[in-house]
Amino acid sequence: MRSDKALWKIVMDIYKQAYKEASPSADLDVLIKTGKVKKDNWFMDYYLPETEYKRIVESRLKKNKVTPLERNKIMMDIYLGAGPSCVKKSDRL
Numbered sequence: 001m002r003s004d005k006a007l008w009k010i011v012m013d014i015y016k017q018a019y020k021e022a023s024p025s026a027d028l029d030v031l032i033k034t035g036k037v038k039k040d041n042w043f044m045d046y047y048l049p050e051t052e053y054k055r056i057v058e059s060r061l062k063k064n065k066v067t068p069l070e071r072n073k074i075m076m077d078i079y080l081g082a083g084p085s086c087v088k089k090s091d092r093l
Contacts, residue, residue: 007070011077014060018053022046022084037082046084053086 012028019026026046031037057078061071 001067002070004073007073008077010060010064010066011074011081014057014074014078015081015083017056017060018048018084019046021052021056022048043082044085044089047088048084048086050086053083 016028019028019031024046031042036042057075061074066074
């Protein structure tokens, strides 16, 4: 099993690609450097359809040849973390 640090790199790779493909598109490194990620619910400003998000996640997991246990840890971080919203602003209550 890879270290938590190695798994976190995979999570960040997934987030970076997700924000790149989100609407509006964003560079996660820039968001981190500018401090935008410190604001409450900042990730809700970005939309990525669930199917696209899943495609990105699955492609990165396959690319990194993760084990089932590693997959579970990564999935927990991804879906409980600060990824782009899968619900458009106009569809929110």
